[in-house]
Amino acid sequence: MKKLVGALTVVLALAVFSSPQLAYGSGAAKIGRWFKVANFTIRVNSWKCGIKTVGDPNNGGTFTAQKSFCLASLTVVNSSKVPAEFDNSATVTDVRGRKFNENDSAAVYANEKIDNFYNPTINPTFALTGNIVFDVPKADKFINLQIQEVTQPVWNIVSANVTV
Secondary structure, three states, rough: EEEEEOOOOOEEOOOOOOOOOOOOOOOEOOOOEEEOOOOOOEEEEEEEEEEEEEEEOOOOOOEEEEEEEEEEEEEEOOOOOOEEEOOOEEEEEEEEEEEEEEEEHHHHHHOOOOOOOOEEOOOOOOEEEEEEEEEEOOOOOEEEEEEEEEOOOOOOOOOEEEEE
């Protein structure tokens, strides 16, 4: 596995039931540091690219990339007083401005030890750690990771930047 060297910006677009709160340290967050966005406190644990397969051949099988996988490992904590659904649909933007969606099929294998990392309802104070997976051109460089939280009927969008 190769670690991407350079800048990665994480923009979290969250729609929530309550009014949004700007992430503390907005614009200054780093990989491994916690930041608060609306109902969630989030940490981007790592960003790794150059991965050919995800999963465990001895436990559920593996999934092979068409090109190359990048994995964003996140820990999400519900910091509100009510259960909240974390809808972690995501896109990543490369240096050429091309956008790539997450690969849900690969994520099933990358998160096989987790009951549910896609659209989970997280109880107050509970945390969930998992991977968002992207199938992207090999050796591509990325500048922006966008995770969207969509809760109807209100759209509140806040952002935080994470540099690696």
